[in-house]
Amino acid sequence: MKVSKERVSRRDFLRLSAVTALSGIGATALAACAPAPGQGASGDMAADEPAMAQQTITYWDWWGPAANETSKALFDRLPVALGESNPELELNYQNVPFGEYFVKFLAAHAADDTPDVMHSSVYWGRDFFDRGALLDLTPNIEITPDLAPENFLDGALLQATKGPAQYGVLGEGPDSNQIFFNTDLFDEAGVTTDPDEIATWGWADFTDAAKELTKRDGDEVVQSGFLIATPTAQTLSVWASCHDVGFYSKNDAGIENGIGFNEKNAAVNGLKWFLDMLHVHQVSQPIAPERQDWAQFQQGKTAMAASGPWKYGPLTNDLPDLNWFTMLWPAAPVDGGKQGSAHWNNMLVVPTKSPNKDAGWAFLEFWCGLGWMLERFAIGSWLAPRKDFYETPEYKAALQELPVLQMVPLASAAGTPLVYIQQSALDAVIKPILEAAILQETEPEAAIEQLVAECTEVMVNAGYS
Known part of the structure; x- marks a missing residue:
């Protein structure tokens, strides 16, 4: 050779x-x-x-x-x-x-x-x-x-x-978690589609837009402003990114030494934000196993939904008449908050x-x-x-x-790296705790306290402490 x-x-x-x-x-x-x-x-x-x-x-x-x-x-x-x-x-x-x-x-x-x-x-x-x-x-x-x-x-x-x-x-x-939005539904509701304006949004601005975009028939949401899904490890990276912190914490040598996704209360704040949009402002159809989230975006039944660049091609080729764009996740309402994403x-x-x-x-x-x-x-x-x-x-x-x-x-x-150390073990911990929290079976603070403790144990057992 x-x-x-x-x-x-x-x-x-x-x-x-x-x-x-x-x-x-x-x-x-x-x-x-x-x-x-x-x-x-x-x-x-x-x-x-x-x-x-x-x-x-x-x-x-x-x-x-x-x-x-x-x-x-x-x-x-x-x-x-x-x-x-x-x-x-x-x-x-x-x-x-x-x-x-x-x-x-x-x-x-x-x-x-x-x-x-x-x-x-x-x-x-x-x-x-x-x-x-x-x-x-x-x-x-x-x-x-x-x-x-x-x-x-x-x-x-x-x-x-x-x-x-x-x-x-x-x-x-690179792949990343982005928010897809239907520009026709935005125009119809009088919500800006200007990327430069959207780039200035914080969580409150995003929630206000989602409220404007939501349509109801009585108490039933027939068009979601933003489709809330059960949070995952990827969502934790998104919330961390919006707070300008990492999924993992690091020591002075740059080596991961534990869990960082709740620094600045990022995970607690993110979970409360989702719960408010889902239960207080009701901008989303209820979470249900039979709900087909991406199909709802394709059918115009939700104005915004989370996905990634792997959907660019199928949307363009399969639905040429659908007008859409994407945004990064809005900045968290904290010091240093910024637009964010999870990327890998x-x-x-x-x-x-x-x-x-x-x-x-x-x-x-x-x-x-x-x-x-x-x-x-x-x-x-x-x-x-x-x-x-x-x-x-x-x-x-x-x-x-x-x-x-x-x-x-x-x-x-802009993004925070997706979980990349002990992924399987961390996912096994994260999934049931966040599922219980989004269903309001546990309080956000208690859920995240348990999550941080159990994820930290996984990292310590893997030699990261």
């Missing part, structure tokens, strides 16, 4: 990783940089390993061609584009279902049978790294200017780093036991480069976490056709 001046060799990769670990990243990074099977203690390749002109890359992904025609087009193009970029690389793509991914990768790691490179959800990346299953990619990134941190959107890398270590390179996104970016990672780290890095460099990002955009309108993507003629032409695309980098810069 040819190695460019900007690409580190496998031997140098391991040597640099060891140097980084010994410089103070800690036990986790040391585990992440352990020699792979077939290497000596120094990390050198076995002396009798033959050089190969052609290399096969084993790549795992939960995305796949069976999802829909657009995904099929993407995965049909992928091996061809990779071969055009580097003819010495051949793709061995393996699909692993999302629901099985976490367990299957940990089993593969334990069995020394991992892929060379893989797609990782933001939900798993940190937990994999903490278990010593992912490499710290900082040494490679430092000598690959194209993948330098400053080339990615502001705030986008927070979920791919731990202190000075970077274990993932962003391969898709999935990433490509290299397992510590990758059989061929050179090939894995080469594929990662291809996938995360501007060229493939533009191909993905052309095939499926997927946006990108790279800054230079938003300066391309392709993006600017699309922006002229669909101005809402401007909200993607804005949300990335």
Whole structure:
């Protein structure tokens, strides 16, 4: 395999990783940089390993061609584009279902049978790294200017780093939680649709607008001003963002050390705001299992609903007569309150036991480069976490056709990262407590006090304290 001046060799990769670990990243990074099977203690390749002109890359992904025609087009193009970029690389793509991914990768790691490179959800990346299953990619990134941190959107890398270590390179996104609004219903109610005016809204302004947009038949809400849903971990990130605090707290070294989503009473305030809109101002249809929230927005039965950029394409293509735009969440009524969102970016990672780290890095460099990002955009309108993507003629032409695309980098810069450490364990704690609170079975203060205590215990048990 040819190695460019900007690409580190496998031997140098391991040597640099060891140097980084010994410089103070800690036990986790040391585990992440352990020699792979077939290497000596120094990390050198076995002396009798033959050089190969052609290399096969084993790549795992939960995305796949069976999802829909657009995904099929993407995965049909992928091996061809990779071969055009580097003819010495051949793709061995393996699909692993999302629901099985976490367990299957940990089993593969334990069995020394991992892929060379893989797609990782933001939900798993940190937990994999903490278990010593992912490499710290900082040494490679430092000598690959194209993948330098400053080339990615502001705030986008927070979920791919731990202190000075970077274990993932962003391969898709950014996704975020935004509020979609029906501009025809806004015009009908006399509510402004000017993005600059909406950007000045606080929670009270938003509630007033939702009240104006709500229609009733007697006591029944027939058109919601804003459709209130049961809060989730993602909602906690939104409320935290509107208060300018994080989902996690951090120590002076920038390492997460606990729960931060109720700093400035963010979670209590957010829960009370939702309860007031739902029960006092009654701007939303009642929460019910059979309620189809997104269908209501599509049908004009709610003026505002929360979703994300993944809905841009379907709305544009399937409902061309629906007039809509999006906004960030309004600022909380506290000192430092600001527009907010929850945001996340999935990433490509290299397992510590990758059989061929050179090939894995080469594929990662291809996938995360501007060229493939533009191909993905052309095939499926997927946006990108790279800054230079938003300066391309392709993006600017699309922006002229669909101005809402401007909200993607804005949300990335404004948002608080979605839960990314101990996601499964935290979700198991968060879900029942917030469900009980929104149903008024517990008081907001008591619910959040319990939530913070139980989430803190999860973090402490995971070594974050």
